[in-house]
Amino acid sequence: MTTTATPAAPATPADRPAPVDLTVTDDRHSRLYWAAADTWNVVRRSLTHFTRRPSFILWQLGFPIVSVLLYGYVFGGAMKPPGGGGSADYRDFLMPGMFVMTMAMGFMNTATGVVTDTTKGVVDRFRSMPMAPSAFVNGRGVTDVIIAAAELTILLLTALAMGWRSDGGLLAFLGAVGLLLWLRFALIWIGVWLGLLMPSPEAAGGLYGVAFPLTMVSSVFVAPSTMPDWLGAVAAWNPISSTASATRELFGNPVGADATWISQNAQLMAFVWPLVITAVFLPLAVRRFQRLSR
């Protein structure tokens, strides 16, 4: 930091190379540039984890495949899709639900990643460095969207191999994928907020007990109209249901829609719900992050 030699200082004649010039010229670039660069370096760190632990990839990407196979073939044979049809039609109904569930459960990855870094002091180290304060949270978010896109790709391929088809055309297909990632993006902020709230990575495991019923009480597996009235209403208004119904419509799969407003406006709500979640939890997560300096 005190030396002013050029970065490309040639090695000294001796074997020992010249010490690295530690001059940092932050000011050559804007804050926005550094916020992006820092975010990318945090993302790179998380992606390097996968190269260090290939078993992570198996867990992260293998779990959705196993779920699809289990739900599709173990339960699927006994299930009928709303509106009639056989178990092959049920699998067409189920697949978008599985995509949504995988996106929805992803918030636990976010929470676990955040709480691990806060309790192990990594966040404190980042915060004591001259990097953009937002980079840690943003990096987590970008990483999770990248992982979600990879998960979704694998799931789509698995579904195709199982005979599932998207009949809605390319634009509708891309729209459905966009809605799925949009939901995942919104849930990042719940994950960050929870991760900053939790005392230990072990506690993050407990989220599973909450997340599982919350994703089940939805239209992921069955149409809400088959449930008791009160439960069906809860399931229908579950944000996950809107994304599930909207993607079913866009993929051209059985939807199981009924006459209720929430059911008739699935695509609108699949856009609105994540917006509401982001509007609520992004400020909460940011506030919680800033509270670290209290």
Place this chain on the structure above:
Amino acid sequence: MAPPPVAPPTQPAPTAPPAPAGDADHAVLARSMVKRYALKGGGEKRALDGLDLAVRRGTVHGLLGPNGAGKTTAVRALTTLIRFDSGAAVVAGTDVRRDPRGVRRRIGLAGQYAAVDELLTGRQNLEMFGRLFHLGGARARRRAAELLASFDLEAAADQGVSGYSGGMRRRLDLAASMILAPDVLFLDEPTTGLDPRGRGEVWDAVRALVADGTTVLLTTQYLDEADKLASRVTVIDRGRAIADDTPDGLKRTVGGERLEAVAAEPSGLAAVAEALARATGATPHTDHADRRVHAPVGPGTDGVAALTGAARALQESGTAIEDIGLRRPSLDDVFLRLTGRGAAEADTDADPTTPSDEKALRP
């Protein structure tokens, strides 16, 4: 503690309340720092209660105190991790409140946990932190190689950190905090939880840093660690400095080392006392109830020589003893002398949420 001299401001007079000007002699200057926390159920705790601190450039300064005394809060406030409520602090010539980002460019921090990424290799960790310090890819790689060499981690550079020993992890943590060769390095309990070998490794690494001119502020609960590393020590209790001295000065306060022996039989006490008197040249004190005799080892006396001399004399005279040893003054002794309370007691004092009425807990 003498207040450090205030240098004239080098910049145009500030409009805001005056900050203490940094000066060329001190790497850290803190004046009357206060950090309050609201307690559940009302009231507040002052984690820092008017802390004054002056750390001279190029030295290792120890911040010594029991758990809950405010050491970590002080480090977190000085390294911009938490905001403090009042007072002022200048670190590496930069005002902590006004220019936290400027402070972050000039400091390194190794906290209580080795904050390195377990899933990455040592090299990957240092390269990542180098890029986050804005060195750019090429320089980050070269700097990582340099630090791996100087912290003696080259052999394990490409192994995952999860396989590192405690001492190696701490050294990697130190290396990560040294990426920009900061003016001031903050070490929060750098050896807590390490075995003796790991402590030795970390101590050697810290000594090497200081030889290169880095100023180190280190917190510790151990008097011997402060003694081994620091040239000056601030003792902190309930969020304020209660002593500021050299380690020798502190030890003088508590009486330095003493030679202590326990006689096997009460009849042997006189012989033990005589042997200790001869070995130390001081008048021993005999505690008949414990059959324990102790004598101070003066600064001019070699403690180990006195110990072996006394042991040999007792063996030759056939006096049976249960125990003999050099007892070094502990943090507890320092605390007892400075506050009239033991360090463990100070610990519970510092946390008002701890139930003080122990009887209430008993059935």
